[in-house]
Amino acid sequence: MNRYLKLVNFEFNRFFKLYVVLVIVTIIMQIIAVIVESRRYMQEAENVIYGEMMSKADFIKNYEAFTMQRIVQSNWFYWSIAFCAVILLIYVFFIWYRDWLGKNSFIYRLLMLPTARLNLYFAKATAILIFVFGLVALQLFLFSIETQLVKWMIPAEFRVDLPMSEYIRFNYLSIILPSSIFDFFIFYGIGIIAVFIMFTAILFERCYRLKGIIFGISYGLVSFGFFLMPLLINTFVLKNYFFPLELFVMEVIVCIIILLGAIWIGNYLLKYKIRV
Amino acid sequence: MKRMILQGGIPVIEVKNVTKKFGRKEVLKGVSFTAEKGQITCLIGINGVGKTTIMQAIMSLIPINSGEIFIDGSKLTKDSYEKIIFIPDTITMPPQMRIGDAFAFMDDFYQSWNQKRAEELLEFFKLEETERISELSKGNTAKVNMLLGLALDVDYLLMDEPFSGIDIFSREEIANVFTSHLIEDRGVIITTHEINDIEHLIDKVVLIDNGVVLKEFNVEEVREKEGKSVIDVLREVYES
Numbered sequence: 001m002n003r004y005l006k007l008v009n010f011e012f013n014r015f016f017k018l019y020v021v022l023v024i025v026t027i028i029m030q031i032i033a034v035i036v037e038s039r040r041y042m043q044e045a046e047n048v049i050y051g052e053m054m055s056k057a058d059f060i061k062n063y064e065a066f067t068m069q070r071i072v073q074s075n076w077f078y079w080s081i082a083f084c085a086v087i088l089l090i091y092v093f094f095i096w097y098r099d100w101l102g103k104n105s106f107i108y109r110l111l112m113l114p115t116a117r118l119n120l121y122f123a124k125a126t127a128i129l130i131f132v133f134g135l136v137a138l139q140l141f142l143f144s145i146e147t148q149l150v151k152w153m154i155p156a157e158f159r160v161d162l163p164m165s166e167y168i169r170f171n172y173l174s175i176i177l178p179s180s181i182f183d184f185f186i187f188y189g190i191g192i193i194a195v196f197i198m199f200t201a202i203l204f205e206r207c208y209r210l211k212g213i214i215f216g217i218s219y220g221l222v223s224f225g226f227f228l229m230p231l232l233i234n235t236f237v238l239k240n241y242f243f244p245l246e247l248f249v250m251e252v253i254v255c256i257i258i259l260l261g262a263i264w265i266g267n268y269l270l271k272y273k274i275r276v
Numbered sequence: 277m278k279r280m281i282l283q284g285g286i287p288v289i290e291v292k293n294v295t296k297k298f299g300r301k302e303v304l305k306g307v308s309f310t311a312e313k314g315q316i317t318c319l320i321g322i323n324g325v326g327k328t329t330i331m332q333a334i335m336s337l338i339p340i341n342s343g344e345i346f347i348d349g350s351k352l353t354k355d356s357y358e359k360i361i362f363i364p365d366t367i368t369m370p371p372q373m374r375i376g377d378a379f380a381f382m383d384d385f386y387q388s389w390n391q392k393r394a395e396e397l398l399e400f401f402k403l404e405e406t407e408r409i410s411e412l413s414k415g416n417t418a419k420v421n422m423l424l425g426l427a428l429d430v431d432y433l434l435m436d437e438p439f440s441g442i443d444i445f446s447r448e449e450i451a452n453v454f455t456s457h458l459i460e461d462r463g464v465i466i467t468t469h470e471i472n473d474i475e476h477l478i479d480k481v482v483l484i485d486n487g488v489v490l491k492e493f494n495v496e497e498v499r500e501k502e503g504k505s506v507i508d509v510l511r512e513v514y515e516s
Binding site: 003006010014103105106108109111112113114116117207272273274276 | 371
């Protein structure tokens, strides 16, 4: 346990500098989103109100009041989220490959540590989860800052202060910031399983190299097929025989099996098949 | 069950009928030999005969196709890494690390890490803790690599080509390690092409060619009984 935590700390520190850059870029992009969108709205309001001699009330009626929804739907905001997602997705691969790449073969050292090799697997997965949840926490914090900024930039009569749950409800943010604990477990549970499947697929490649790419992709497809199996059987074979709750329970069981399977195969590969 | 293969009570590494294929190519074809604690065993052979593969197989860094490897009568487990260490010919620490960070890492993970010895070695090799690994010369990188292995209180050291591609002065410094107290009582398996540098230090030679052990002999015995040097025996075997 102790060595596992040390490995987590080590993995975290290895990505920390890049992570800080990621955080700074996210903050800058989102602040830009707030400034650009707020100014654009106020410019539009000014043009319409003074140019077309429209009252403020009519303007708000015709053009809608400013809400945070406008910011979260802006390109700057969208790309800040996409940027983080892409970097973390790349890092899911790089967190393994960096140990093999280059002249400095750190993988020798990692595999020769006097600890269960599965700890490497868990430590890397934990580091990824910490990075993900760190960014989610940052986003929640940023929303409060951005809301305040909007209040400074948009007069009260032009805006409607929506609660966060409202402006994230109908877009991609509802996946990152689920509105209920139930959704949270579903979205992040599936996300965690996906990370473990990718880790195991990477290990297939690291163990069998060229052939391993085929094994890894096949393994990923089989896992995905297994995940969809209850839904497909219910829809096409049993013609909606099960109640939604029964289907849900079946999916949960299937997910647990997929997760345990990924860990078991990953452990087997690390213990018996891995090569430096 | 612990397999008692201690020869005359001496702990050993026993490699038994190990085969290893890379694709269709069989790199190791039933390799067997033993390396005793307190002795320096040298694996000799031209490039590509499987010397490094044997080292990696002993450390479970590659899977083998068949055969068995025992360390003091037991198969390798995670705890074995506290008593056997492999020093490959490439640095095993991230390049951005400073030597001091590498020490801290080793101290964190190995109970057998001996900080006092690490500092002694640092002085021995004339290195500084603040130096960054990526900025070291090839010779100094090899020294750091060796240092990280030697500073562990382990029973066995596996060294892969410790003299490969480094200048004569660094080579001398590394060779000096073998005559120092840093090695005594430990079992060492070493692969090298530079047999001249350490011929006088090695106790045993395992001659490997084309994935098989051609000859395994005790250097002292051959020297005393047959009056031959290691080079003489090598010449004999390769020319026959």
